[in-house]
Amino acid sequence: MGKKILYAVAAPIAAIIVALVISSIVLLFAGANPLSAYNNMWEFGTRLETIIETLNRATPLYLSGIAVAIGFRMNLFNIGVEGQYILAAIIAAKVGAEVNLPPVLHVLVIILTAMVVGAIWSGIAGFLKVTRNVHEVISTIMLNAIAVAGVTSYLLSVWDVPDESLDTATKEIPQSGWMPSLNPIVELFTREINRVELWGFIVVAIIVGIVYHVMINRTRIGFDLRASGENASAAEASGTDPKRMIMTAMVAGGAVAGLVGLPELLGSSHAYNLRFTQGLGFAGIAVALLGRNSAIGVAIGAFVIGWLDRASGVLEVRGDAPREIVSIMTGVIILAAVIAYAVVERRRRAEEAAAAAAATAAERPPDEVGAAAGGES
Amino acid sequence: MASAVKLEGITKRFPGVIANDRVNLDVAAGEIHAICGENGAGKSTLMKILYGMQPADEGRMIVNGDEVKFSSPKEAIALGIGMVHQHFMLADNLTVLENIILGAEPSTAGIINFDEARRHIIEVGEDYGLTIHPDDLVENLEVGERQRVEIIKVLFRGAKILILDEPTAVLVPQEVEELFRNMRELKAEGHTIIFIDHKLDEVLEISDTITVIRAGRTIDTVKPEDVTARDLAELMVGSELPVPEIRESTVTDHVVIEAVNAAADDDTGSPKLRNLTMKVHKGEILGIAGVEGNGQAEFVEAMVGMRPLTSGSLSLEGVRMLGWGTRRRREAGIGYIPEDRTRRGLLAGFPLWENAMLGHQSMEPYVSNGFWIQTAAGREHTKKVVDQFDVRTPSVDVAAHALSGGNQQKLIVGKEMSADLVALIAAHPTRGIDVGAQAAVWEELRHARAAGLAVILISADLEELIGLSDRLLVMLRGEIVAELDPRDVTPRDLGSYMTGASVQQGGE
Numbered sequence: 001m002g003k004k005i006l007y008a009v010a011a012p013i014a015a016i017i018v019a020l021v022i023s024s025i026v027l028l029f030a031g032a033n034p035l036s037a038y039n040n041m042w043e044f045g046t047r048l049e050t051i052i053e054t055l056n057r058a059t060p061l062y063l064s065g066i067a068v069a070i071g072f073r074m075n076l077f078n079i080g081v082e083g084q085y086i087l088a089a090i091i092a093a094k095v096g097a098e099v100n101l102p103p104v105l106h107v108l109v110i111i112l113t114a115m116v117v118g119a120i121w122s123g124i125a126g127f128l129k130v131t132r133n134v135h136e137v138i139s140t141i142m143l144n145a146i147a148v149a150g151v152t153s154y155l156l157s158v159w160d161v162p163d164e165s166l167d168t169a170t171k172e173i174p175q176s177g178w179m180p181s182l183n184p185i186v187e188l189f190t191r192e193i194n195r196v197e198l199w200g201f202i203v204v205a206i207i208v209g210i211v212y213h214v215m216i217n218r219t220r221i222g223f224d225l226r227a228s229g230e231n232a233s234a235a236e237a238s239g240t241d242p243k244r245m246i247m248t249a250m251v252a253g254g255a256v257a258g259l260v261g262l263p264e265l266l267g268s269s270h271a272y273n274l275r276f277t278q279g280l281g282f283a284g285i286a287v288a289l290l291g292r293n294s295a296i297g298v299a300i301g302a303f304v305i306g307w308l309d310r311a312s313g314v315l316e317v318r319g320d321a322p323r324e325i326v327s328i329m330t331g332v333i334i335l336a337a338v339i340a341y342a343v344v345e346r347r348r349r350a351e352e353a354a355a356a357a358a359a360t361a362a363e364r365p366p367d368e369v370g371a372a373a374g375g376e377s
Numbered sequence: 378m379a380s381a382v383k384l385e386g387i388t389k390r391f392p393g394v395i396a397n398d399r400v401n402l403d404v405a406a407g408e409i410h411a412i413c414g415e416n417g418a419g420k421s422t423l424m425k426i427l428y429g430m431q432p433a434d435e436g437r438m439i440v441n442g443d444e445v446k447f448s449s450p451k452e453a454i455a456l457g458i459g460m461v462h463q464h465f466m467l468a469d470n471l472t473v474l475e476n477i478i479l480g481a482e483p484s485t486a487g488i489i490n491f492d493e494a495r496r497h498i499i500e501v502g503e504d505y506g507l508t509i510h511p512d513d514l515v516e517n518l519e520v521g522e523r524q525r526v527e528i529i530k531v532l533f534r535g536a537k538i539l540i541l542d543e544p545t546a547v548l549v550p551q552e553v554e555e556l557f558r559n560m561r562e563l564k565a566e567g568h569t570i571i572f573i574d575h576k577l578d579e580v581l582e583i584s585d586t587i588t589v590i591r592a593g594r595t596i597d598t599v600k601p602e603d604v605t606a607r608d609l610a611e612l613m614v615g616s617e618l619p620v621p622e623i624r625e626s627t628v629t630d631h632v633v634i635e636a637v638n639a640a641a642d643d644d645t646g647s648p649k650l651r652n653l654t655m656k657v658h659k660g661e662i663l664g665i666a667g668v669e670g671n672g673q674a675e676f677v678e679a680m681v682g683m684r685p686l687t688s689g690s691l692s693l694e695g696v697r698m699l700g701w702g703t704r705r706r707r708e709a710g711i712g713y714i715p716e717d718r719t720r721r722g723l724l725a726g727f728p729l730w731e732n733a734m735l736g737h738q739s740m741e742p743y744v745s746n747g748f749w750i751q752t753a754a755g756r757e758h759t760k761k762v763v764d765q766f767d768v769r770t771p772s773v774d775v776a777a778h779a780l781s782g783g784n785q786q787k788l789i790v791g792k793e794m795s796a797d798l799v800a801l802i803a804a805h806p807t808r809g810i811d812v813g814a815q816a817a818v819w820e821e822l823r824h825a826r827a828a829g830l831a832v833i834l835i836s837a838d839l840e841e842l843i844g845l846s847d848r849l850l851v852m853l854r855g856e857i858v859a860e861l862d863p864r865d866v867t868p869r870d871l872g873s874y875m876t877g878a879s880v881q882q883g884g885e
Contacts, residue, residue, distance in 0.1 A: 218749060230724040239705075239706075
């Protein structure tokens with residue numbers, strides 16, 4: 001058991017050490033003192049406000065990571081989360097603004113709309129793969145372009161509400177469709193929070209994580225999915241329908257992807273506008289890789305990347321280095337993590353094989369040596 | 378005679394195991410030297426050491442009189458050692474010529490000299506009676522031809538000492554004879570051949586010297602004229618072998634599986650199975666013989682619901698399985714031992730208990746209500762399978778890839794047999810596993826028969842087919858061309874039906 005934990009922890013720790021070393025070199029090249037830069041980041045990053053901003057950033061990253069992980073679990077590379085969430089966000093914003101419902105129900109309708117839109121958009125890629133054998137990477141890249149540059153741009157121009165702010169935005173969702181801030185709950189345990197609000201959607205993200213974990217590990221559908229990802233031919237021989245599995249994974253991934261824009265939509269913007277955060281879908285791929293597709297791992301990955309993103313602002317403010325240095329750090333962490341995982345996995349496999357070989361080498365009871373010479377004439 | 382290869386005290390340790398324990402091997406120049414042993418006995422490790430793929434921890438290697446140490450196969454090749462692997466290392470989409478020169482291209486100033494290569498290859502082929510066509514695509518070649526390409530590939534690189542790793546495992550008897558002819562030719566030209574095999578009658582037929590390895594140690598080196606196949610088997614396994622028992626027929630007249638004029642296409646969409654009609658009864662093992670690629674694989678896939686019929690029907694217990702998916706068929710009691718266990722039968726990175734669940738993931742005890750996985754019950758059940766079928770493993774939580782081929786196969790057979798079955802489709806159930814595991818699998822097939830299952834056995838091992846089957850069908854070009862009684866047929870007869878050299882008059 002101790003060894004199991006060691007293996008689980010070894011890779012991420014190795015990755016972080018390697019990332020720190022390489023980042024230090026980069027910082028040195030940029031003319032900064034790495035120690036002071038790290039110190040500033042740590043000081044700024046451990047403040048309550050920064051942690052709340054980190055959580056607000058990590059929530060959509062987490063949802064995006066899970067959406068990608070669902071595909072990864074069966075070797076589907078769904079890089080269409082980007083288009084799926086942006087399209088879902090604008091349509092959910094519009095639906096949320098147009099309907100008039102009591103508080104909780106209103107939010108549920110918005111959530112459901114976003115999930116359905118994400119699922120349909122992702123389902124198109126699944127359908128193309130199942131019927132026409134179009135690779136999902138190709139179709140989702142194209143669907144991203146269509147969703148972001150095409151459909152969403154068009155819808156935004158059509159649904160734009162001309163008002164005094166001159167902002168290009170959909171109509172604001174009435175307050176019954178907002179998700180409340182969790183600040184009061186956090187303040188119970190800490191201190192008064194300035195300026196920032198912890199978006200309530202983090203609760204939905206946690207629920208998604210739990211459902212994902214249970215579905216993948218504890219249900220037949222999850223097993224079918226994992227088995228298809230590990231060995232599609234064997235899964236087919238065991239009775240899973242490969243086409244149905246592809247559709248299931250794409251639709252489920254798309255439904256989760258639909259949620260990615262909602263923390264922001266329901267927590268702060270309350271409308272889809274030109275400033276709506278983009279790029280979360282692509283970041284989700286990195287988060288899923290970092291978290292190895294596990295519910296907890298993806299959460300840690302989302303938090304780490306979210307934290308680097310939020311805490312890096314201070315580098316510029318204090319004059320250490322341009323904040324873009326953090327993009328390099330993020331990249332190095334992901335690369336180092338993927339390599340470290342592979343190394344640790346290889347080592348774990350070798351040990352497992354050795355243990356099994358040792359068990360095989362045990363003396364064979366004589367009565368079990370059957371009619372081995374049956375082939376003799 | 379001088380030694381071509383001499384290994385002294387070779388020891389190779391892997392974490393927790395000793396694969397080779399002070400192994401000695403002395404191969405005389407110009408002889409055919411067989412290395413026999415069960416799977417996992419350490420033969421392959423030894424050959425990898427000799428070929429420079431792995432370093433030995435201890436011991437000396439002497440090639441052509443000089444002590445050597447290899448750090449890569451390149452150095453072994455430079456000394457004239459060549460290896461033909463059990464799994465062919467050929468690129469399907471390249472021609473024979475391209476495959477042979479790959480990595481050793483004769484070139485001037487970076488331009489490959491194809492004409493010279495072609496001439497050289499044809500020359501090599503003619504010298505040793507190895508017929509190949511340099512411009513054929515490898516993907517269109519039969520197994521035996523691919524093997525010849527592999528051998529020429531090695532000769533092309535100037536090998537004088539050839540290592541052949543289980544070369545006969547994939548061949549039918551006629552092809553084996555061809556291979557043996559080639560081997561004798563090579564020997565006559567002064568080559569030394571080391572070959573690994575565990576088909577004992579073959580070993581006795583072709584080799585000049587036989588070294589038996591068991592549990593990583595050299596057990597004995599013998600001459601074929603001094604031993605029988607039974608002696609060899611006992612040396613390999615290390616204990617006395619019981620005589621194969623004579624069985625009583627358990628065949629009933631209750632039809633479990635029935636195929637009527639069944640037809641199906643292959644992957645490219647051209648007709649492969651034709652007009653297949655057969656019955657399998659409760660308590661019967663029906664053996665299907667045939668050269669690989671004559672429709673057996675398609676028939677199996679059609680039976681388990683992975684390939685649609687283009688006409689005709691398949692029934693189970695009198696019910697037509699039209700439109701039934703694989704899961705429904707499994708739930709109806711069809712067990713399936715796939716021919717390629719790593720491709721069709723295992724989730725390599727998953728623990729054993731999840732592998733045992735594979736194929737039964739909609740059924741008790743692994744899953745309740747067809748939905749919730751029962752981890753504890755599943756592991757418990759898998760423990761029983763592991764115990765009952767003698768799967769050697771530290772626990773049921775070990776990933777499947779950690780097990781040896783024989784143990785993986787015992788797990789697959791065991792998990793199928795411990796389910797509630799009415800029929801069992803066993804495709805090459807003993808391929809690539811050692812004699813001990815093979816005997817265990819045979820025993821289980823006999824149990825299945827005794828328990829009243831209808832068993833379809835497909836195998837390339839003709840002794841196995843004849844020994845186990847109650848009735849034999851021969852498939853050729855997607856059709857059944859002969860029905861034979863295993864009690865009065867020899868592997869040779871069977872072989873000639875399989876290749877179409879013999880034709881049965883009248884039919885059923």
